Amino acid sequence: MDKLQLEVLTPGRILLETEADHVVLPGSMGEMGILPQHIPVVTMLNGGVLSYFVGQKQSYLAVQGGYAQVDNNRVTVLVERAAFAEEIDVVVAEQDEKDAAEHLKQLLSKSSSRATEEEYEVERKRAAAYEAQLLWAIARQSASQQK
Amino acid sequence: MPSLKEIRNRITSVKKTQKTTSAMKMVSAAKLNRAEDTIRRARPYAAKLRTVVSSLSGKLTPDDNPLFRDQDGKRVAVVLMTSDRGLCGGFNANLCKLLARTLHEEGVDSAEMHIVGRKGRDFFRRTNHQIAADYPDARPEQHLDIVFTVLDGLTARFAAEELDRVYLVFNEYKSILTQEPTIQTLLPIRPLEDTEEVEEQEVLFEPDVEELIGPLVQQYIQNQMYTAWLGTLAGEHAARMTAMDSATKNAGEMIKQLNLYYNRSRQAAITKELIEIISGAESL
Numbered sequence: 001m002d003k004l005q006l007e008v009l010t011p012g013r014i015l016l017e018t019e020a021d022h023v024v025l026p027g028s029m030g031e032m033g034i035l036p037q038h039i040p041v042v043t044m045l046n047g048g049v050l051s052y053f054v055g056q057k058q059s060y061l062a063v064q065g066g067y068a069q070v071d072n073n074r075v076t077v078l079v080e081r082a083a084f085a086e087e088i089d090v091v092v093a094e095q096d097e098k099d100a101a102e103h104l105k106q107l108l109s110k111s112s113s114r115a116t117e118e119e120y121e122v123e124r125k126r127a128a129a130y131e132a133q134l135l136w137a138i139a140r141q142s143a144s145q146q147k
Numbered sequence: 148m149p150s151l152k153e154i155r156n157r158i159t160s161v162k163k164t165q166k167t168t169s170a171m172k173m174v175s176a177a178k179l180n181r182a183e184d185t186i187r188r189a190r191p192y193a194a195k196l197r198t199v200v201s202s203l204s205g206k207l208t209p210d211d212n213p214l215f216r217d218q219d220g221k222r223v224a225v226v227l228m229t230s231d232r233g234l235c236g237g238f239n240a241n242l243c244k245l246l247a248r249t250l251h252e253e254g255v256d257s258a259e260m261h262i263v264g265r266k267g268r269d270f271f272r273r274t275n276h277q278i279a280a281d282y283p284d285a286r287p288e289q290h291l292d293i294v295f296t297v298l299d300g301l302t303a304r305f306a307a308e309e310l311d312r313v314y315l316v317f318n319e320y321k322s323i324l325t326q327e328p329t330i331q332t333l334l335p336i337r338p339l340e341d342t343e344e345v346e347e348q349e350v351l352f353e354p355d356v357e358e359l360i361g362p363l364v365q366q367y368i369q370n371q372m373y374t375a376w377l378g379t380l381a382g383e384h385a386a387r388m389t390a391m392d393s394a395t396k397n398a399g400e401m402i403k404q405l406n407l408y409y410n411r412s413r414q415a416a417i418t419k420e421l422i423e424i425i426s427g428a429e430s431l
Contacts, residue, residue: 078196
């Protein structure tokens, strides 16, 4: 049977380049299983767990914010952040989650005051950053639970 | 003819300059190493993103996304990336000159300039182009954030048809010895030239084209910016290293010449003194 070429890249590094039999992507509309001979797809990815099978062995990665392209048995995953489940420090991830949640709560309670548009914009960006941090923390936790 | 003491002073001063240039070379080399490493690691991602976007761009029309709208016009915005400091050969000057010439050829008299780096600002302050924003006090690490903010604004205005073109102008980092001044059309997004003809096959988009393409394109542009920024950073150090290397060599050459001259003059002076003594003794 054909194999899939799986590549996972972040702006900083090539995380993974491997052959796989089966890839499960955290697509924006739900999990997406990719087998060889899949039709071409471009999909947004949710933050979450990406897993792939080599033979019977399943491996997990936490990914966040990106895209996957499936074309001609080649799965290219472009994400902002990614980490192997084995590399993840759950304690750090949990702490990150708490911090981000705390910051978000503070921002939300504060932003009810009437702010100028510019301030609002800054706040919104900050909130988005914390939200990303939160999601990333959660993604890492669920990936490391899988291993 | 300069006196012996003057020559001696000259030699000392050149030696000191040489010390400075060679130290600067070392510093740049160290910084370059780090910058080059970053850029090398960033390249695969950029290349892949490019492939993804280019494999899609053939299937897309301006209707799918306003950032593909291609039209002539003279409302041009430029994002120019230069370095803050000089002493790096033609690194900044070549880039600025190329940009000025290109704009002139295109008949754009007054482009809207967003300039990162002091050197670019100094160059374009003397021209008709209108400097919309510069950031002389920002540290290089902050440049990326600045550029992204600028980019958001420009993208929105382009989508609202307030701008016709957005250029990204930077030195592309090819190798330590070559940095290529590059003017890249950031917007509109044009199908890439090196697009291979992909066989017409239906591609599935999830969630759907409209929702997907916006963020994807945004990320693509940002990544282009990021790569350009890394290139500028690495290029600056590379250019400075090369410039300082040749400066050190030139200083060495100069010291050699001056030493030769110094020794000759010293000998001439001694000979002259001897002749004076001998002729004085003879006349007695």
